Amino acid sequence: MSSSRIAxxxxxxxxxxxxxxxxxxxxxxxxxxxIVNLVxxxxxxxxxxxxxxxxxxxxxxxxxxxxxxAGTVELRQAxxxxxxRENGLTYAMNEIIxxxxxxxxxxxxFSITVERGxxxxxxxxxxxxxxxxxxxxxxxxxxxxxxxxxxxxxTPAQLAAAITPKTxxxxxxxxxxxxxxxxTLDEYRALGEVLARHPQVxxxxxxxxxxxxxxxxxxxxxxxxAPALRDRxxxxxxxxxxxxxxxxxxxxxxxxxxxxxxxxxxxxxSTGNCCSISQAAAAAALNGDQGFVADSVAIYKQRRxxxxxxxxxxxGLSCRSPDGAFYLYINCAGLIGKTTPEGKTLNEDxxxxxxxxxxxxxxxxxxxxxxxxxxxxxxxxxxxxxLEEGCTRIARAVAALR
Numbered sequence: 001m002s003s004s005r006i007a008x009x010x011x012x013x014x015x016x017x018x019x020x021x022x023x024x025x026x027x028x029x030x031x032x033x034x035i036v037n038l039v040x041x042x043x044x045x046x047x048x049x050x051x052x053x054x055x056x057x058x059x060x061x062x063x064x065x066x067x068x069x070a071g072t073v074e075l076r077q078a079x080x081x082x083x084x085r086e087n088g089l090t091y092a093m094n095e096i097i098x099x100x101x102x103x104x105x106x107x108x109x110f111s112i113t114v115e116r117g118x119x120x121x122x123x124x125x126x127x128x129x130x131x132x133x134x135x136x137x138x139x140x141x142x143x144x145x146x147x148x149x150x151x152x153x154x155t156p157a158q159l160a161a162a163i164t165p166k167t168x169x170x171x172x173x174x175x176x177x178x179x180x181x182x183x184t185l186d187e188y189r190a191l192g193e194v195l196a197r198h199p200q201v202x203x204x205x206x207x208x209x210x211x212x213x214x215x216x217x218x219x220x221x222x223x224x225x226a227p228a229l230r231d232r233x234x235x236x237x238x239x240x241x242x243x244x245x246x247x248x249x250x251x252x253x254x255x256x257x258x259x260x261x262x263x264x265x266x267x268x269x270s271t272g273n274c275c276s277i278s279q280a281a282a283a284a285a286l287n288g289d290q291g292f293v294a295d296s297v298a299i300y301k302q303r304r305x306x307x308x309x310x311x312x313x314x315x316g317l318s319c320r321s322p323d324g325a326f327y328l329y330i331n332c333a334g335l336i337g338k339t340t341p342e343g344k345t346l347n348e349d350x351x352x353x354x355x356x357x358x359x360x361x362x363x364x365x366x367x368x369x370x371x372x373x374x375x376x377x378x379x380x381x382x383x384x385x386x387l388e389e390g391c392t393r394i395a396r397a398v399a400a401l402r
Contacts (some may be wrong), residue, residue: 013132017369025363043244049369054284071098071392078286102238102251118168123154124371160197172208178377180322191354310391338401349374360393
């Protein structure tokens with residue numbers, strides 16, 4: 001027996017770097033320092049009125065009790081309708097489950113499938129929680145570096161090389177956090193051809209940024225390009241980013257009946273059903289007027305364009321234009337090796353991030369947290385005024401380097 005009271009599977013993981021960065025920024029702000037916080041990946045809009053009204057109506061009708069473990073019939077019908085309407089994917093009610101956020105869905109999916117020694121292929125840059133979720137499930141994250149030159153996307157050759165007899169999952173996030181990269185149908189077809197040769201590999205698509213896309217087109221889905229993968233693919237999504245509903249904590253999963261049933265069993269013994277009021281709100285979001293989505297994406301695009309233009313004028317920094325999501329993944333290779341006014345050398349992107357925070361009060365997240373350096377992530381889910389101030393401060397900090 002271990003001398004530690006904390007289980008090994010928990011000791012091997014670390015706190016979320018983005019959460020830690022946000023906490024540090026808030027701590028400095030409480031100390032009275034002027035901080036431009038460009039860390040948090042959360043819409044800065046209020047949840048649309050009709051969604052809030054649906055929640056209030058549910059409460060007033062007494063819909064405040066336990067629901068079916070998999071979610072209310074109304075919500076699962078709304079999810080099924082959304083998947084068919086927008087993605088051309090057809091799922092029965094018993095192939096859909098609502099969860100307390102998409103993060104919970106991903107972690108729970110690993111929990112029901114991953115055993116010690118199983119490998120999960122994760123293209124990098126990745127959302128910070130993916131590898132630690134795998135570690136917490138006793139699995140092994142297999143990180144595949146996807147450089148900027150390849151659009152931050154995994155290639156068929158890379159996928160083929162990463163698959164081993166121990167591979168349990170491939171995890172795809174498109175549009176991606178932190179890069180905003182989005183796969184095309186042709187790219188998905190090529191990946192599908194590789195996966196066809198390895199029937200033991202399950203596939204998870206994290207589609208949480210699906211609607212935040214800047215070219216006016218719908219985001220392609222892997223199962224549209226490779227429908228033969230349906231019986232081994234879990235589709236993960238939620239309402240948090242699209243409808244500014246992060247605090248409502250509603251995600252969902254659609255997939256093969258055996259996996260969804262196993263999720264139902266695990267969650268019935270852990271979290272239980274997700275909030276009944278939030279479920280009513282999520283159903284209204286999926287079924288209702290989608291005008292908010294188009295309006296918010298237009299604002300994100302304006303912010304992306306303005307911030308991208310400013311960043312790309314700063315010597316030593318460059319940024320590829322993201323296809324979607326609400327982040328810029330900024331290449332800071334040109335700053336590595338430079339010296340701060342205090343005489344400290346910037347040896348890696350973590351040093352750059354700390355320099356920006358301490359010298360000019362701009363909080364961003366280092367690329368090391370996302371598995372590909374030297375970069376830092378900047379969130380554009382805030383006002384143009386705040387973004388402009390952040391860029392002005394970054395430019396001032398960079399100009400002071402030697």
